[in-house]
Amino acid sequence: MIIDCHGHYTTEPSELGQYRDQQKTDLQKNPLHQAERGILKITDDQLRESVEGAQLKLQRERGTDRTIFSPRASGMGHHIGNESTSQAWTAHCNELIYRLTQLYPNNFIGVCQLPQSPKVALDASVTELERCVSELGFIGCNLNPDPTGGYFTSPPLGDRYWYSIYEKMCELKVPAMIHVSAACNPVFHTTGSYYLSADTTAFMQMMTSDIFKDFPDLKLIIPHGGGAVPFHWGRFRGLADMLKLPTLNELVLNNVFFDTCVYHQPGIDLLLDVIPIDNILFASEMMGAVRGIDPETGHYFDDTKRYILGNTTLSDEDRQKIFEGNARRVYSRLSDAIGA
Numbered sequence: 001m002i003i004d005c006h007g008h009y010t011t012e013p014s015e016l017g018q019y020r021d022q023q024k025t026d027l028q029k030n031p032l033h034q035a036e037r038g039i040l041k042i043t044d045d046q047l048r049e050s051v052e053g054a055q056l057k058l059q060r061e062r063g064t065d066r067t068i069f070s071p072r073a074s075g076m077g078h079h080i081g082n083e084s085t086s087q088a089w090t091a092h093c094n095e096l097i098y099r100l101t102q103l104y105p106n107n108f109i110g111v112c113q114l115p116q117s118p119k120v121a122l123d124a125s126v127t128e129l130e131r132c133v134s135e136l137g138f139i140g141c142n143l144n145p146d147p148t149g150g151y152f153t154s155p156p157l158g159d160r161y162w163y164s165i166y167e168k169m170c171e172l173k174v175p176a177m178i179h180v181s182a183a184c185n186p187v188f189h190t191t192g193s194y195y196l197s198a199d200t201t202a203f204m205q206m207m208t209s210d211i212f213k214d215f216p217d218l219k220l221i222i223p224h225g226g227g228a229v230p231f232h233w234g235r236f237r238g239l240a241d242m243l244k245l246p247t248l249n250e251l252v253l254n255n256v257f258f259d260t261c262v263y264h265q266p267g268i269d270l271l272l273d274v275i276p277i278d279n280i281l282f283a284s285e286m287m288g289a290v291r292g293i294d295p296e297t298g299h300y301f302d303d304t305k306r307y308i309l310g311n312t313t314l315s316d317e318d319r320q321k322i323f324e325g326n327a328r329r330v331y332s333r334l335s336d337a338i339g340a
């Protein structure tokens, strides 16, 4: 079985966007506008139509089996409006994922976005995570380390600000993918520079914090191949040494995992060479940041299965870990959800 641990619902029916636009209009009139859930009129047929020619078609063509599926990351927009804005928006986004997991239980497993809001405590996020896991059968969450959308003024991930969500994650036995949303700071390109900067920043924050001492069972996934981390592994090892920290193996590798959303063979080869196999989870983020065909290979950039198969050093056992075994270990609820 091949489990793709990183997929977003990027083909939503337009009604979802209209709902978001209405939220923004309300906020223009009154920045303190208290959002209400309201009703999204999206039918099951619309949901089917939105994925049949897209994510499901690519699953079939590429021969992957399950996608761990969450709302569009760039759409989370935690910097927009206030806490109520984020709560109403998040509930709708998560419920669409839930409905897709019910329509396609053999293709999608849910991961939720959280109703974060800058400078607001994480109580609502804890509640939404509990609801999504206990009631909707989700197996993880996307945690935004920078809900300001590119200004990085929130506390680092080692700060006690984040501890309530870590506690709930450990209690529910679910991991988080550390994933920012769209950048509203014009110095960044969302998927080109902001995502990769945030991935790299998150790793350094984890390295220099006590989170894994305080939460030894916490599991965090850094997407997009870990940003610059694998390429600069020597720098991070050297910094750990200079800062008189334990080795990276002791410091983070029981808790931190990297996905394979790296869109060329040499990048994947480096990731597989540098990072222990047990810490790598297969993912493509298909229909996401990079959707075109690589003119050098004639294949989709985000068809990452090809690069895993194209790596000449992996043993069959290691490949199986990357495609399936590690995901089952990191997403503790996955095997219960889909069976052995």
Ligand SMILES: [Zn+2]
Pocket: 006, 008, 073, 179, 223, 285, 288
């Ligand atoms: Zn993503």
